[in-house]
Amino acid sequence: MIPYFLGAVDPEQALMENRLRLLRQDLAQMEAAVAAARSLSPASGQALALVTEAVEAGLLEPLPRQEMTVDRALEHLRRAIAEASPTQTPDAGDDPVSVLVEQRRELRERHGRARARIANLKRAARENSEFLEQAAEQHARLATLSLFTPANAADLEARCPVCDSHQPQLSQIAEVINRDLGRLDADMTVIGSDTPEINALIAAEEGTLQEIRSALGRNQEQLDTLTAGQRATQGQTDASRRAVLVQGRISLFLETAGRHVQGPQVVDRREEIRAKIAELEETIGAGARDDRLNSFVSRINTKVKDKAVALDLEHKESPIRLDPRGLTVVADTTRGPVRLADMGGGENWLGYHVATLLSMHEWFSEQRNPVPRFLILDQPSQVYFPEDAPDGTTLAGPDRTALLNLYRTIQNTVDALDGDFQVIVMEHADLDDEPFRSSVEARWRRSNGQALVPQDWITEEIDDD
Numbered sequence: 001m002i003p004y005f006l007g008a009v010d011p012e013q014a015l016m017e018n019r020l021r022l023l024r025q026d027l028a029q030m031e032a033a034v035a036a037a038r039s040l041s042p043a044s045g046q047a048l049a050l051v052t053e054a055v056e057a058g059l060l061e062p063l064p065r066q067e068m069t070v071d072r073a074l075e076h077l078r079r080a081i082a083e084a085s086p087t088q089t090p091d092a093g094d095d096p097v098s099v100l101v102e103q104r105r106e107l108r109e110r111h112g113r114a115r116a117r118i119a120n121l122k123r124a125a126r127e128n129s130e131f132l133e134q135a136a137e138q139h140a141r142l143a144t145l146s147l148f149t150p151a152n153a154a155d156l157e158a159r160c161p162v163c164d165s166h167q168p169q170l171s172q173i174a175e176v177i178n179r180d181l182g183r184l185d186a187d188m189t190v191i192g193s194d195t196p197e198i199n200a201l202i203a204a205e206e207g208t209l210q211e212i213r214s215a216l217g218r219n220q221e222q223l224d225t226l227t228a229g230q231r232a233t234q235g236q237t238d239a240s241r242r243a244v245l246v247q248g249r250i251s252l253f254l255e256t257a258g259r260h261v262q263g264p265q266v267v268d269r270r271e272e273i274r275a276k277i278a279e280l281e282e283t284i285g286a287g288a289r290d291d292r293l294n295s296f297v298s299r300i301n302t303k304v305k306d307k308a309v310a311l312d313l314e315h316k317e318s319p320i321r322l323d324p325r326g327l328t329v330v331a332d333t334t335r336g337p338v339r340l341a342d343m344g345g346g347e348n349w350l351g352y353h354v355a356t357l358l359s360m361h362e363w364f365s366e367q368r369n370p371v372p373r374f375l376i377l378d379q380p381s382q383v384y385f386p387e388d389a390p391d392g393t394t395l396a397g398p399d400r401t402a403l404l405n406l407y408r409t410i411q412n413t414v415d416a417l418d419g420d421f422q423v424i425v426m427e428h429a430d431l432d433d434e435p436f437r438s439s440v441e442a443r444w445r446r447s448n449g450q451a452l453v454p455q456d457w458i459t460e461e462i463d464d465d
Contacts (some may be wrong), residue, residue, distance in 0.1 A: 002324045006300075006360075007367050008293035013284060020280045027273045031210065034268055047073045048218065050253055053246045054080035077254055081247045104219050107212055114209040121202045128198065133325070296363070297322055303359035304329065304352075310409050312402070313351040314344045322356060329356055346383035347402060354380065354406065358413045365420045374422040380406060381429040404433050411435040 004014040051073060054060045059080040301321045308316040315331035315338060323330050329340045329352045340352055357375055364371040384399040410423050431437065444452050 003293045005369055005371055006293065006296045006363065007369050008296055016280055016284050020277065020284065023273055023277050023280065027270065027277065030268070030270050030273060031207075034270065047077065047253065049223075050246075050250050051076050051080075054250065056246075059246060074254070077250050081250050081254070100219055100223050104216065104223070107216050107219060111209065111212045111216065114205055114212060118202060118205045118209065121198055121205065125198045125202065293324065297324060300359050300363050303362055304355050307355035307358060307409055308352065310412075311351040311355060311405060313355070314348045320352075322360075350380055350383045351406070354410070358410065361421055362413060362417065365417050373420055374424060377423065377425045379426060379428050381427060385429075400431070403429065404431065404436065407431075407436050407439075411439070 001014075003009045004011075009017070051060065054077065060076055298321075301319075304322060305316075305320045308320055315333060318334075318338075319332045321330050321332065323339075326339070329343075331338045331343065340349065343349065343352065354377070361371070361373070361375055363369070365373060381403050384403050410425075414421055414423055430440075430443070442450065444450055446455075449455060
């Protein structure tokens with residue numbers, strides 16, 4: 001939502017992006033529903049296990065298991081219960097339970113390999129995204145104001161794009177910058193074209209993983225059904241009695257499966273949803289939005305930098321930028337980027353929070369963006385009081401100066417927006433200096449009868465000690 005609130009996307013585009021998010025959720029739910037319906041179909045593991053029991057009981061001839069479809073499984077089971085007696089002596093071949101256990105082991109191995117491939121592909125997609133984000137930022141810095149994009153190459157060799165003076169050495173600088181821009185463009189194009197392919201591979205692997213999970217479910221059903229059947233026929237040496245028991249189990253399953261077929265079926269709308277997603281993705285396009293977002297954030301960064309200097313914060317001499325994805329502030333120092341969590345202690349954290357919030361509200365107000373025009377702060381002076389400070393302690397020295405500087409920065413922002421923005425502060429400290437003193441609207445104290453809890457609500461005396 002940050003691009004929308006900053007004005008990088010209009011309301012119609014924001015609605016389309018929200019619709020795209022909901023469609024992706026619908027697709028995921030449809031994938032799960034189709035997979036569940038497939039695993040619960042009449043040709044599930046229970047049906048295949050009953051076919052195996054029928055073969056063992058001599059009700060059916062040995063059947064190939066590779067191409068066992070729903071219709072064929074039901075057809076074989078109906079033929080099995082139609083037999084009055086075993087048609088053949090059961091074949092003492094491989095133990096079907098052992099075969100299923102071996103199949104389960106192979107399915108688990110495939111499951112592990114598929115998960116590993118998905119993790120690797122997602123890692124590659126994430127690295128591509130991070131590279132594109134950093135490359136776009138570097139590209140924006142090199143292309144600032146398009147200073148080195150003149151109308152023709154002859155002008156580039158002679159004139160400075162800033163002061164319009166003749167600068168012979170300018171062509172070398174422009175050549176280096178344009179070469180770096182070209183390299184970044186090429187890298188961004190290659191990585192950007194790889195990302196959709198990686199996403200397609202991830203989708204395919206996740207489909208394969210879902211099929212393996214369904215196969216594992218059917219395998220477990222077969223094991224459960226076979227072991228239950230073996231317990232039911234245990235001790236039955238008569239082939240006819242064993243066959244009758246198996247026929248009874250098959251008859252019960254077919255009755256249940258018939259009710260399942262008659263129930264509501266899942267309508268597969270995956271292709272329809274995918275088509276809508278592709279259409280919306282093409283309509284929205286991320287390029288223009290990202291360019292506008294980077295431009296607006298750059299303007300906000302200038303405001304944050306000015307307030308960091310006014311508040312005398314750590315790293316104020318370095319470029320300061322808001323990271324909308326990480327929801328934090330980053331200082332680009334000569335030693336590399338320093339995130340807010342690593343910028344010293346509480347005074348810096350408080351200062352950068354207030355500077356960023358004030359700067360964003362300035363932007364919201366100036367652009368008439370749909371954000372409420374007020375900010376609430378709760379006891380910003382807390383970072384300046386030591387943890388063991390007794391009640392009634394007053395600030396002095398550098399801490400008092402820093403706190404007053406914070407309130408001056410807040411007051412300057414409110415004054416600059418000329419009544420279009422309000423800051424409400426709930427504060428423990430009570431300073432006699434401006435702008436704090438004239439901004440106090442109420443002093444909630446028990447001693448002056450203006451506490452938040454009315455005096456007549458108190459039925460028992462409170463021991464202040």
